Amino acid sequence: MSASIQSPQLRLITIGISHYCEKARWALERAGLPLVEEAHVPPFHAPSSLLSGGNRTVPVLVADGRAVTDSTAILRWVDERLPEPARLFPAEPNLRAEVEALEERFDKDIGPHSRRLAYFHLLAHRELALRVLTKGVVGLEATLLPPLFPLVAMIMRSAMKIDAAGANRSLNTLTQVIWDVNQRLSDGRRYLCGDRFTAADLTYASLIYPVLWTPELTAGGPTLAELPAAYSQQIQAWRQTPAGAFGLRLYAEDRRRSAWGP
Numbered sequence: 001m002s003a004s005i006q007s008p009q010l011r012l013i014t015i016g017i018s019h020y021c022e023k024a025r026w027a028l029e030r031a032g033l034p035l036v037e038e039a040h041v042p043p044f045h046a047p048s049s050l051l052s053g054g055n056r057t058v059p060v061l062v063a064d065g066r067a068v069t070d071s072t073a074i075l076r077w078v079d080e081r082l083p084e085p086a087r088l089f090p091a092e093p094n095l096r097a098e099v100e101a102l103e104e105r106f107d108k109d110i111g112p113h114s115r116r117l118a119y120f121h122l123l124a125h126r127e128l129a130l131r132v133l134t135k136g137v138v139g140l141e142a143t144l145l146p147p148l149f150p151l152v153a154m155i156m157r158s159a160m161k162i163d164a165a166g167a168n169r170s171l172n173t174l175t176q177v178i179w180d181v182n183q184r185l186s187d188g189r190r191y192l193c194g195d196r197f198t199a200a201d202l203t204y205a206s207l208i209y210p211v212l213w214t215p216e217l218t219a220g221g222p223t224l225a226e227l228p229a230a231y232s233q234q235i236q237a238w239r240q241t242p243a244g245a246f247g248l249r250l251y252a253e254d255r256r257r258s259a260w261g262p
């Protein structure tokens with residue numbers, strides 16, 4: 001395939017480090033859509049998100065004056081603009097149902113849990129947290145965060161139930177998903193569903209990134225060696241599983257690959 005989409009410039013409102021935002025960003029970039037990202041620090045993203053017609057969460061895609069909220073809706077919006085062989089959701093009904101079920105599972109069983117586990121470790125280390133939370137953010141919010149950090153950390157801990165018990169629950173949920181993905185990959189398949197890259201792979205790799213500390217996404221931020229020991233040991237253990245290696249491979253091989261061909 002060699003073509004491109006004619007589209008007016010799109011706005012993607014994000015929290016720079018958010019993995020749900022990365023999920024949307026990956027789909028949009030893969031389709032070659034002209035994109036301007038407005039990255040925020042939580043919770044300063046809320047006014048932008050609300051004023052653009054979204055709800056409080058990001059990503060929000062603003063396209064043709066309309067807000068598309070929720071990362072899954074954004075993937076579907078992108079797919080409507082792609083020919084079938086390039087789509088993230090294949091047309092074949094059984095394959096599509098499998099992709100949709102996995103995407104939904106990862107949204108529920110990875111997204112909130114990789115985020116909680118990462119923040120549990122990072123928020124305890126002010127300098128690390130500041131570097132991570134300001135990723136991609138320029139201007140006032142990046143300046144406001146350091147003095148407001150104790151308040152921001154308190155709001156985040158309370159909103160996402162970030163405490164030792166929550167982190168432990170998330171660790172268990174993630175361990176189960178990684179085990180299930182290991183099982184699925186045990187027949188030697190290259191992608192989670194069928195023989196092509198789909199929304200299941202994209203969702204898996206983007207949402208699991210905080211607990212694999214995927215090099216492509218964490219470049220310029222704290223290195224694995226700079227992370228708190230317990231967190232970095234867990235990441236290294238997961239990286240060594242087939243599911244962990246698979247997540248890293250999807251980034252190394254597929255993150256910059258165009259939907260339109262090599």
Ligand SMILES: N[C@@H](CCC(=O)N[C@@H](CS)C(=O)NCC(=O)O)C(=O)O
Pocket residue numbers: 015018019020021042043046056057058059069070071072107115
């Ligand atoms: N189901 C939503 C989840 C999005 C989500 O949880 N976004 C987080 C960032 S990772 C957020 O906006 N949190 C801020 C808040 O809830 O105010 C999606 O897939 O887009």
